[in-house]
Amino acid sequence: MSDSQLTLRSVNVTRYVTPLREGGSMPAIAEADDGFLYVLKFKGAGQGVKALIAEIIGGEIARALGFRVPEIVFASLDEAFGRIEPDEEIQDLLRASEGLNLALHYLSGAITFDPLVTVIDAKTASQIVWLDCLLTNMDRTARNTNMLIWHKELWLIDHGASLYFHHSWQNWKEQALRPFVLIKDHVMLPMATELESVDREFRQLLTPGLIADIVHLIPDEWLVEEYSFETLTEHRQAYIHFLETRVANSEIFVKEAQNARETLI
Structure with a gap:
């Protein structure tokens, strides 16, 4: 625990x-x-x-x-x-x-982020791309950025489409090691030129203890209907293992993002 x-x-x-x-x-x-x-x-x-x-x-x-x-x-x-x-x-x-x-x-008065209006620096863009590669977040495209500008600051919203592997839990250990190919459609990818330095920084921040603390926020009652696991502890540990594995092997999704960016240049 x-x-x-x-x-x-x-x-x-x-x-x-x-x-x-x-x-x-x-x-x-x-x-x-x-x-x-x-x-x-x-x-x-x-x-x-x-x-x-x-x-x-x-x-x-x-x-x-x-x-x-x-x-x-x-x-x-x-x-x-x-x-x-x-x-x-x-x-x-x-x-x-x-x-x-x-x-x-609710961020009253916030406006949807528009990449044609608001310029994002390379480090911030790289940080967002890294985050969404880790989470396998398919929902940060130019059509739907899921970012807001509120009081002249950038806010991230709507991560519900992340971690799509957990809708079936099939081969989830293998999926933890896969690159995130949908990063090619990410709205921030063209500006993400500092992925390697961000990778070093974020790997240090996302410790196993922090990951476990976040996963333990999930209420037990939201885990009971998953029949892929015999216990709540086993179910919760699977999320922890998936995230720890992706962080430990982040070079896989960083390389995929770098390769995808090169095709845009």
């Missing part, structure tokens, strides 16, 4: 404000009992709790590496919301999501 000091706050959803229909899983803006607005991610959406697990791991690894990421909290949803919602599609989603969900602090 980890003796992690990392924690996520817990809130109760008090008001469903509006759906964000541009998201494939239809998240929503909601108000919680602490008075803040959040982007609420539902466990009853298409990818289920796997997307929420990826959101925790991806978001908290990004934060640990120094990126700006909106605060992630656990958000409890009462069954009453499903009863009063008139939209049948949203009603079904709310009913399927009663209990523990995930939410990110």
